[in-house]
Amino acid sequence: MAPPSATLIHSLGHNTLGKIDIAVQSVLLAIAFVAISLRLWSRRLQCISLKLNDLLIIVATFFMIGRYVVEIIMVVLCGMGLHSTEVTHVGGAEVFIRFNELTYAGDLLWITVIALIQLSILNYYVHSFGQRAITLLAYVIMGLCLALWVAAFFATAFFCTPLKRIWLVDTPGHCGDRKMLHTGVHTSEAILSFFVVVIPIPLIWGTPLSKTRKTVLICIQVLGLAIISIIAVRTKLEFDLNPKDPTYGSVRKSILSCIVPLLGIIVACLPTLEPAIQKIFRISALPSPVHTSIYDPNFARYLRTTVFAGRRLEEPEMPLVTVTQPFMAKMGHLAPGHIQVTSHWEIHSSRGSARFDRSPVRQA
Numbered sequence: 001m002a003p004p005s006a007t008l009i010h011s012l013g014h015n016t017l018g019k020i021d022i023a024v025q026s027v028l029l030a031i032a033f034v035a036i037s038l039r040l041w042s043r044r045l046q047c048i049s050l051k052l053n054d055l056l057i058i059v060a061t062f063f064m065i066g067r068y069v070v071e072i073i074m075v076v077l078c079g080m081g082l083h084s085t086e087v088t089h090v091g092g093a094e095v096f097i098r099f100n101e102l103t104y105a106g107d108l109l110w111i112t113v114i115a116l117i118q119l120s121i122l123n124y125y126v127h128s129f130g131q132r133a134i135t136l137l138a139y140v141i142m143g144l145c146l147a148l149w150v151a152a153f154f155a156t157a158f159f160c161t162p163l164k165r166i167w168l169v170d171t172p173g174h175c176g177d178r179k180m181l182h183t184g185v186h187t188s189e190a191i192l193s194f195f196v197v198v199i200p201i202p203l204i205w206g207t208p209l210s211k212t213r214k215t216v217l218i219c220i221q222v223l224g225l226a227i228i229s230i231i232a233v234r235t236k237l238e239f240d241l242n243p244k245d246p247t248y249g250s251v252r253k254s255i256l257s258c259i260v261p262l263l264g265i266i267v268a269c270l271p272t273l274e275p276a277i278q279k280i281f282r283i284s285a286l287p288s289p290v291h292t293s294i295y296d297p298n299f300a301r302y303l304r305t306t307v308f309a310g311r312r313l314e315e316p317e318m319p320l321v322t323v324t325q326p327f328m329a330k331m332g333h334l335a336p337g338h339i340q341v342t343s344h345w346e347i348h349s350s351r352g353s354a355r356f357d358r359s360p361v362r363q364a
Contacts, residue, residue, distance in 0.1 A: 008076065008077055008078070008079045008087070008090055008091050008095070009076055009077070011079060011082060011086070011090060012075070012076060015075065015079070015081040015082050016081070017081035017248075017251040017252070018075035018076075018079075018080055018081030018082070018251060019075075019081075020081075020255065021071060021075060021080070021081065021251055021254055021255050021258070022071070022072060022075055024255055024258065024259065025068055025071060025255075025258040025262070026068075028258065028259065028262035028263070028266075029064065029065070029068055029262060031262075031266055032061060032064070032262050032265045032266055032269075033061075035265065035266045035269035035270070035273070036057065036058065036061055036265070036269060038269070038273045038276040038277070039054065039057070039269045039272045039273060039276075040054070041275075041276045041279075042272050042273055042274065042275040042276040043272070045275040045276065045279060046275055051123070051124075051127060052120075052123050053119075053120045053121070053123040053124040053127065053268075054120075056116050056117075056119050056120035056123065057116070057117065057120040057265060057268050057269065059116055060113050060116035060117050060120065060261070060265060061265055063109055063112055063113045063116065064109075064113050064261055064262065064265065066109055067106055067109040067110060067113065067258070067261075068258070070102050070105055070106045070109065071106065071254060071258065073102055074099060074102045074103070074106070074254070075251075077095075077098065078091075078095055078096075078098055078099040078102065078247065079091060079095065079099075079247050080099070080247050080250055080251050080254065081247070081248065081251040082247055082248060083245055083247070083248045084096075084244065084245045084246060084247050084248065085245075087247050096246070096247075097167050097168060098167075099246065099247060100166060100167035100168075100169075101167045103246075103250065104156075104166050104167060106254075106257070107156050108153060108156055108157060110257055110260075110261065111149060111152045111153050111156060111185065112149065112153065113261040113264075114189055114193075114260065114261055114264065115145055115146070115148070115149035117261060117264040117265060117268055118141075118142075118145045118192060118193065118196055118264075119142055119145055119146070120268050121196055121267075121268050122138045122139075122141055122142045122145070122196060123138075123142070124268070124271070124272075125138040125199055125200070126138050126139065128271075129200070134199060134200075134202075137195075137199060138199060141192060141195050141196060141199075144192055145192055148185075148188050148189070148192060152185045152188075152189075155176075155181055155185075156181065156185070159175055159176055159178070159181065160173060160174070160175035160176075161173050161174060161175075179238060179239060182235065182238045183235055183238065183239075186231055186232075186234060186235040186238070187235065189231055190228050190231045190232055190235075193224070193227065193228050193231065194225075194228050196224070197221055197224035197225055197228070198221070200217070200221070201221060217271075220267055220270050220271065223263065223267050224267055226263075227259075227260055227263050227264055227267070230256050230259055230260050230263075231260055233256060234253055234256040234257060234260070237249075237252055237253045237256065238253065241253065
């Protein structure tokens with residue numbers, strides 16, 4: 001008789017749910033890799049060093065890779081997606097010990113990845129938004145996310161006494177209420193994720209954005225709310241899980257479990273991808289009298305110094321026209337190649353020291 005692992009690998013041919021699980025995770029993980037790559041490229045194009053939010057999302061992606069490996073092992077070697085009767089018949093009872101160990105590791109990784117994504121998004125808000133109230137709110141929610149991660153991680157890690165009773169159910173000891181633990185953790189995650197998503201909404205509706213960019217930002221918020229809905233559905237599946245058939249019932253929850261963090265990584269990267277997208281499609285950023293992205297640090301400074309500070313709304317300095325000299329003129333006079341006139345303009349003579357500033361009369 002073939003070894004149990006090889007036999008379960010051969011069973012993958014008719015394990016439809018298991019193959020769907022691996023396929024969904026593979027596609028979303030590939031998209032997440034693309035989003036992370038574009039994010040890092042955008043930072044390089046902007047000549048901006050990596051910030052804490054970038055490092056957090058990178059670490060979250062590495063942990064997600066670990067969870068992806070765990071899921072593949074559960075499908076290939078533990079028969080997740082097959083009914084427990086078939087798994088027992090083919091691989092024996094010891095397969096469920098490995099299955100419980102991997103489920104335990106997967107739950108800890110899921111909790112950690114979700115916390116890292118939330119902290120990355122909130123830290124991005126702190127660096128990008130200038131409004132004091134939103135910054136303070138982001139810090140408060142960051143504290144709550146850290147507290148929830150610590151509580152959920154240790155409650156899950158030490159759910160049973162002794163610890164090995166989590167995967168060896170016949171070990172003497174006791175465990176807590178698993179459904180109550182998961183319900184509390186998932187409900188708290190959903191509530192905090194909701195606040196993470198809705199923080200930028202007042203700025204989206206209260207700032208003069210173009211219809212295209214406003215539509216993109218609204219789509220990001222809708223995608224974030226969809227993630228929260230998936231968490232709620234995942235909690236419902238936790239209640240419907242049949243303890244006598246864990247390998248078959250867990251696969252649906254596993255699919256939703258991978259969708260939530262992977263979509264979270266993608267959503268966290270979307271606001272930072274504009275420079276890379278412009279570079280790929282050769283789109284030039286058009287000058288505008290107002291900053292058109294609430295995620296632009298310059299726009300945040302503009303809000304701090306005007307709108308939120310209660311000052312008179314002034315026209316920001318911006319290029320109005322660029323006068324380019326002909327090539328022969330450059331060669332003949334060795335003058336600079338172009339003159340850029342802005343709303344705060346000055347003219348410096350290239351042949352003398354004369355300087356003309358905008359006078360108060362012209363300013364009026």
